[in-house]
């Protein structure tokens with residue numbers, strides 16, 4: 466168990482990302498390094514424009530790094546070809562989006578079945594898996610509803626069911642509660658954390674909201690494309706140790722420590 470917990474499932478080494486806009490270069494990430502352990506809930510936390518989504522998209526293989534290394538489950542994903550990367554993402558990763566990204570013409574059940582179709586799961590089996598997953602997120606009575614017939618919170622529950630139905634080892638979530646009120650946000654966060662902890666799944670979540678960052682085991686503070694500091698919460702006594710001392714916003718750290 467403890468061996469499993471200390472396994473680095475994601476390693477980010479000296480990662481740089483430069484966007485070119487005509488002649489202008491924008492350095493979105495500057496030599497960023499950190500690790501995420503299997504089963505950890507990790508949060509990339511920082512103000513808008515700090516580079517959080519860029520970092521998430523690089524880890525998910527959606528965008529290409531300029532230099533450095535990203536190693537997931539021992540595989541250098543930046544070296545993979547399109548085909549093997551697509552397969553790797555299908556087998557290993559799940560995604561939750563701020564704007565849900567559901568198929569509007571499909572029912573909740575059909576939306577959750579989608580990733581299983583890509584994985585060639587048989588019809589009968591995938592209908593059962595999708596239904597069970599929707600029941601687990603509290604949408605048993607909404608299986609035949611389409612996205613427009615559901616509230617934002619319900620739509621995001623469908624999004625969560627879709628992300629988790631294939632039991633991916635890692636789930637990436639970019640501002641998953643960005644369009645939700647605070648009560649619904651809390652419910653959605655509890656749901657994501659609960660499912661992930663039950664199955665020892667790794668979560669990497671982006672947020673600019675300190676209250677949401679509190680759900681994480683590890684909070685990576687990002688500012689201007691750099692890591693300002695990393696907070697790690699000990700699970701047993703929920704005490705907090707600051708790995709790097711240069712966390713800029715003291716009031717925030719104090720709030721966590723109190």
Ligand SMILES: Nc1ncnc2c1ncn2[C@@H]1O[C@H](COP(=O)(O)OP(=O)(O)O)[C@@H](O)[C@H]1O
Nearest residue numbers: 484486491493512513514515516517518519520
């Ligand atoms: N596709 C892109 N092309 C050019 N610049 C981009 C692109 N995506 C992001 N950026 C720039 O990179 C920086 C980081 O953006 P982003 O990762 O979206 O920040 P965050 O998610 O923390 O709000 C910003 O300055 C942004 O304008």
Ligand SMILES: [Mg+2]
Nearest residue numbers: 517518519671
């Ligand atoms: Mg963003």
